[in-house]
Amino acid sequence: MRHYYPALNAFAIILFCFGLMLLPPLALSWLLHDGAEAAYDEALLITAATGLVLWQSTRHGKGELSNRDAFLLVAMVWTLLPAFAAAPLVLQIPGLSWTDAYFEAVSGLTTTGATVLSDLDKLPPSINFWRGELVWLGGMGLIVLAVAVLPMLGIGGRQMFKAETPGPMKDSKLTPRIAQTAKGLWLVYLIVSISCFFALHWAGMSWFDAIMHTFTTMGLGGFSSHDASFGYWNSPLIEAVTIVFMLIAGLNFATLFLAVRGRTLRPYVTDPEARLFLIVVFASVVGIAAFLWAKGTYPSFEEALRYAAFNVVSIATTTGFANTDYNLWPIFAPLWMLFLCSFATSAGSTGGGIKMMRAIVLYKQIHRELLKAIHPNAVYLVKVSGAAVPVPIMSAVLAFAFAYMCLIVAMTLLLTFSGLDVVTAFSAVVACINNTGPGLNQVGPATTYAVLTDFQTWVCTWAMLIGRLEIFSLLVVFTPAFWRR
Numbered sequence: 364m365r366h367y368y369p370a371l372n373a374f375a376i377i378l379f380c381f382g383l384m385l386l387p388p389l390a391l392s393w394l395l396h397d398g399a400e401a402a403y404d405e406a407l408l409i410t411a412a413t414g415l416v417l418w419q420s421t422r423h424g425k426g427e428l429s430n431r432d433a434f435l436l437v438a439m440v441w442t443l444l445p446a447f448a449a450a451p452l453v454l455q456i457p458g459l460s461w462t463d464a465y466f467e468a469v470s471g472l473t474t475t476g477a478t479v480l481s482d483l484d485k486l487p488p489s490i491n492f493w494r495g496e497l498v499w500l501g502g503m504g505l506i507v508l509a510v511a512v513l514p515m516l517g518i519g520g521r522q523m524f525k526a527e528t529p530g531p532m533k534d535s536k537l538t539p540r541i542a543q544t545a546k547g548l549w550l551v552y553l554i555v556s557i558s559c560f561f562a563l564h565w566a567g568m569s570w571f572d573a574i575m576h577t578f579t580t581m582g583l584g585g586f587s588s589h590d591a592s593f594g595y596w597n598s599p600l601i602e603a604v605t606i607v608f609m610l611i612a613g614l615n616f617a618t619l620f621l622a623v624r625g626r627t628l629r630p631y632v633t634d635p636e637a638r639l640f641l642i643v644v645f646a647s648v649v650g651i652a653a654f655l656w657a658k659g660t661y662p663s664f665e666e667a668l669r670y671a672a673f674n675v676v677s678i679a680t681t682t683g684f685a686n687t688d689y690n691l692w693p694i695f696a697p698l699w700m701l702f703l704c705s706f707a708t709s710a711g712s713t714g715g716g717i718k719m720m721r722a723i724v725l726y727k728q729i730h731r732e733l734l735k736a737i738h739p740n741a742v743y744l745v746k747v748s749g750a751a752v753p754v755p756i757m758s759a760v761l762a763f764a765f766a767y768m769c770l771i772v773a774m775t776l777l778l779t780f781s782g783l784d785v786v787t788a789f790s791a792v793v794a795c796i797n798n799t800g801p802g803l804n805q806v807g808p809a810t811t812y813a814v815l816t817d818f819q820t821w822v823c824t825w826a827m828l829i830g831r832l833e834i835f836s837l838l839v840v841f842t843p844a845f846w847r848r
Contacts, residue, residue: 477794477800583714613644640708706722715831
């Protein structure tokens with residue numbers, strides 16, 4: 364057991380720090396007297412006490428994390444922290460089962476935005492604040508935050524950062540020290556979040572709604588404090604501001620970090636993902652707007668463009684906001700949006716899916732195989748930004764794509780076996796594994812995941828976790844070889 368102490372000790376510190384994240388909603392609850400104070404008191408006590416006890420029990424085993432420790436720690440953080448995050452929800456919301464509360468907490472921390480809750484407008488404001496805070500913390504990743512803190516406590520973080528960082532190219536360093544990298548990313552994330560907050564308030568949101576939707580916009584999590592989501596305001600200006608910040612959050616924050624540090628937009632010019640991300644999203648917006656107008660869904664192209672722009676960008680960036688029930692649109696439009704959420708966002712963004720970088724590599728590999736079929740003896744290299752993609756990365760991308768497709772099929776079959784219709788089952792799996800939120804039919808944007816049985820809810824919960832940790836970071840812990848000493 365002692366050889367797991369480094370990971371357990373690091374988790375204890377993260378858990379205690381996570382408990383401190385309950386202080387802002389607790390303070391808000393006391394300030395507004397919304398009746399949730401006792402729930403936060405109990406949740407804070409349970410979380411902090413558990414962290415302290417675990418730290419005391421393992422403090423003699425702390426040290427540099429190995430690869431195995433890193434994967435174990437990442438798996439513990441993303442599977443166990445939601446159990447503590449769910450405590451205020453269970454304690455405060457009458458009739459909420461632990462399964463549904465855990466689903467809601469996982470949805471927040473994985474920035475999925477799928478919800479089982481209704482009557483959001485009537486919830487204590489501090490509960491909605493906590494839901495939004497979970498998305499914001501999960502957006503850049505609690506692990507990345509811990510990387511900046513743990514070295515100060517004698518625990519190295521490089522392996523942990525590599526295990527959690529999204530995208531296929533995890534070894535590129537932005538700064539010489541990994542802690543400095545994590546701090547830089549969080550600083551940029553914080554600055555953009557503050558800008559988003561003031562922009563939303565300027566556009567017409569209240570102070571509370573502005574901070575709540577800043578959390579969920581920057582985290583691309585889609586939680587709202589209103590059942591109608593952005594339909595509550597029916598404001599083109601608010602929607603336009605949100606579109607801008609969803610697009611920013613869908614781009615690579617490492618690229619933004621380099622642009623800010625160098626005071627130049629050149630990193631975006633040389634980023635192969637950024638250009639394709641924007642082209643694909645903008646082309647989809649115009650195309651779906653024209654499709655909806657041609658089908659008579661909206662009387663004018665301008666109105667079709669407004670609703671297409673907001674909802675296409677929202678789903679493509681895996682945010683999950685909605686300003687209308689697009690489940691009522693001709694089926695091609697929402698299916699295309701679900702397709703976009705599978706790959707559109709950049710590696711290093713707060714979005715989900717396989718990421719644009721992997722999609723680029725896969726496309727180039729297909730093109731290479733076609734050329735090889737025509738000229739078998741020719742040598743063709745898969746290149747991204749002029750550099751050849753190393754064989755290990757190519758193999759990892761291909762394995763990831765195969766695992767991704769197999770998991771979607773397997774979980775869709777499980778949900779249909781449990782009684783769901785195929786459209787609801789498929790869209791729920793795609794929306795959860797890509798950390799998007801709303802699906803279609805019974806889990807569309809005008810409904811919630813509360814219609815699911817406990818078994819179906821757990822399938823979707825695991826889909827969110829697998830998607831957030833990009834499949835292998837979580838599944839590796841369940842292999843027998845991982846536990847052999």
